[in-house]
Amino acid sequence: MQAFTQVTGLTLPLDRANVDTDAIIPKQYLKSIKRSGFGPFLFDDWRYLDAGDLDIDPATRRPNPEFVLNQPRYKGASVLLARENFGCGSSREHAVWALSDYGFRTVIAPSFADIFFNNSFKTGFLPIVLKDEEIDALFVEAQAEGYRLTVDLPEQTVRTPGGKSFRFDIDPFRKDCLVRGLDEIGLTLQRSEAIRAYEARRKQEAPWLFA
Amino acid sequence: MTNPSAASETPSKTLYDKLWQAHVVAEMGDGAALLYIDRHLVHEVTSPQAFDGLRLNGRKPWRLAANLAVADHNVPTTDRSQGIADPISRTQVDALDSNCDEFGITEFRMSDLRQGIVHVIGPEQGATLPGMTVVCGDSHTSTHGAFGALAFGIGTSEVEHALATQTLVQKKSRSMRVTVHGKVAPGITAKDIVLAIIGRIGTAGGNGSTIEFAGEAIAALSMEGRMTVCNMAIEAGARAGIIAVDQTTIDYVKGRPFAPKGENWDKAVAWWNTLHSDAGAKFDSEVLIEAADIKPQVTWGTSPEMVVPVDGRVPDPAKEADATRRQGMERALHYMGLAANTPINEIRIDKVFIGSCTNSRIEDLRAAAKVVGGKRIASNVKLAMVVPGSGLVKQQAEKEGLDRVFLDAGFEWREPGCSMCLGMNADRLSPGERCASTSNRNFEGRQGQGGRTHLVSPAMAAAAAIAGHFVDIRG
Incomplete structure (x- = not known):
């Protein structure tokens, strides 16, 4: 997994609440059996005026100039600023893969849907929760051309170009995995003995589960 | 001598506490634990990259019998004898078949009578x-919570983790209880109950929580009704119901x-x-809802929380004080092509x-x-379709003659x-077509x-299929 320490990047404000995973990556792209290549389809229905599919070259499609992602000033953005309940809906990890593949490394919002939040950490992508008033302030500041935020995971801060700093919380285990880019499955397999011991005990208590 | 601390020595537990504690393999600090997974359901969309991950790292499934795939x-819902026409869809289903073959996982293939929607066939x-702890790479895994199981949806990385280790690293969630007090009125279904709950607490109301649904109206539901309620716990933001x-x-x-x-059954029941x-x-x-207040529900917007009773009207954004909500x-x-204050029963449908x-x-x-019996779908309804949840549901329905009722009315x-x-x-x-749907998401x-x-x-x-617009089935 890609490690995450510090990212300074152009910040794209997406001023909508309840952005669902169907909006982040529509269903037709979930037919891909790969983990990569979803970036061109990120926010597909909002981003293009015509319909798309896996076998349609995105370069031939008509971008929606109104949509924030298509505005030239946000080209190369790597920090996404969002509203409450970001990532609600389906469990598709493809939503995180699409954000990452596009070039985003982190999303900052007042709240996230649980599965999206969980999935993010598995891909080296950092979801950050800040307070409502901090998010409101960032949305105002992000109106400025070329606005860049710095996300520092070891320090657990989001720093503005003007020098303001907002602290965020993160589970220590997740932080450690992200900072070091650790493979969680490998870590768990180091506990194989504990898993086997649990199974042996559980077989006595609840044999039907192992029938 | 009395022992005033006796009660606190064996504190009362929630159902969630009991399920959690029964599955902890190892505590990991800060409320996180390595949790054992009893049942892993697998489908074709969220699993191919997980199987690739296993291959890439030379890993095998930890316990084959814990997995069931479909x-x-x-899958097409029309004639299957020709296979899947869309080559991209076909590739994905083929990938599931070959992955299950390669790793030795039990799968109900497309031609198997037992094939169906993963959350229908599990129960x-x-x-x-x-x-049980039940996981699947699908958010509607919450359905299985109807059985007093801890069931939640996971992403593809966790699918791989569950396959490889039979465990997941999880953080204990908060607990929420939604009590539906009293009896529902005649004609009110599990779907109306859960939509009313989502309307009350919002799509983020259950974020970070496991919701226990309780109360007389929930206890009165059949298992199928309970599955409908738990299925949509995720639409209230809760990973598990x-x-x-x-x-x-x-x-x-x-x-x-x-x-x-046999003996295992008695032990299990105990x-x-x-x-x-x-x-x-x-x-x-805690949230308390009076069952008697629940009317048939219809969503009007693009989030399940945007819901009103069938005798209501499309709400007016001008009356919403919060700017983000109003927008x-x-x-x-705009997306739904509806005007504020339109009576719900005047909304005409296409499908x-x-x-x-x-x-x-x-x-x-x-x-x-029962509603359709002997009637015809309205002329403005271009397509009305019934898609049974599994081959066995379909077979049972045909045995009861339900297929004839639908076909005679003009349904597919x-x-x-x-x-x-x-x-x-x-x-x-x-684009632009309007559908009365018994599904779970009205997202754009x-x-x-x-x-x-x-x-x-x-x-x-x-009832909407027959009338061509929404109607109050109580009327």
Whole structure:
């Protein structure tokens, strides 16, 4: 997994609440059996005026100039600023893969849907929760051309170009995995003995589960 | 001598506490634990990259018998003898077949009578049992919580983790209890109950929580009704919904193919009977809903929380004080092609979809057929389709003659799968089309780009098909 320490990047404000995973990556792209290549389809229905599919070259499609992602000033953005309940809906990890593949490394919002939040950490992508008033302030500041935020995971801060700093919380285990880019499955397999011991005990208590 | 601390030495536990504690393999600090997974359900959309990960790292599934696989999202609901026409969909289903072959995982293939929507077949087969941890790379895994199981959706990385280790690293969530007090009025279904709950607490209301649904109105539900309620816990933001085990649960499970038998059955029932929240158990939050206040529900917008009773009107954003919410409402009305204050029963529909992991079980089909019986779909309804949740549901419905009721009324009677709940197969809405749907999400583009979805119960969908617009089934 890609490690995450510090990212300074152009910040794209997406001023909508309840952005669902169907909006982040529509269903037709979930037919891909790969983990990569979803970036061109990120926010597909909002981003293009015509319909798309896996076998349609995105370069031939008509971008929606109104949509924030298509505005030239946000080209190369790597920090996404969002509203409450970001990532609600389906469990598709493809939503995180699409954000990452596009070039985003982190999303900052007042709240996230649980599965999206969980999935993010598995891909080296950092979801950050800040307070409502901090998010409101960032949305105002992000109106400025070329606005860049710095996300520092070891320090657990989001720093503005003007020098303001907002602290965020993160589970220590997740932080450690992200900072070091650790493979969680490998870590768990180091506990194989504990898993086997649990199974042996559980077989006595609840044999039907192992029938 | 009395011992005043006796009660606190054995504190009352919630059902969630009991399920959690029974599955902890190792504590990891800060409320996180390595949790054992009893049942892993696998489908074709969220698993291919997980199997690739296993291959890449030279890993094997930890415990084969814990897994059960089925293709449901991409399968055609029309004639299957020709296979899958869309080559990309076909590739994904083929990938599941070959992965299951390679790793030795039990799979119900497309031609198997037992094939169906993963959240329908798990319970139908008794592969979902009370007290289990059940995971699947699908958010509607919350469905299985109806059995007093801890069931939640996971992403593909966790699918791989569950396959490789039979565990997941999880953080304990907060506990919320939603009590539906008293009895619902005649004609009010599980779907109306859960939509009313989401309308009350919002799509983020359950974020970070496991919701236990309780109260007389929940206990009165059949297992199929309870599955409908838990299915949509995720639409209230909760990863898991749970309902206490009672005799209804145990009666449903008994005799199913994967259910315990003989001595194991008695032993299982003894444990299952403890799977309820203790009297006096404390929840982090409580919500009380009066069952008698619940009317048939219809969503008007692009989030399941945008819901009103059928005798209501489309709300007016001008009356919303919060700016973000107001903009969200305006955007939803624009997308849905609706004007504020329109009476719900004046909204005309183009298509009807009866199906999905929320409402495709035999009782759902019976309820819809009862409304349809002897009538014809309205002339403005271009397509009305019934998609049973599994091959076995379909077979049972045909045995009862329900297929004839639907066909005679002008409905299409299809093969089982997820179908137009999300339109990964050929079943989808065209831009601007308006659908009365028994599914679970009314997100923009969910049923097809530009499609407009109104979530309702099976009886309400059937009534809308006949009338051509929403009607109050109580009338």
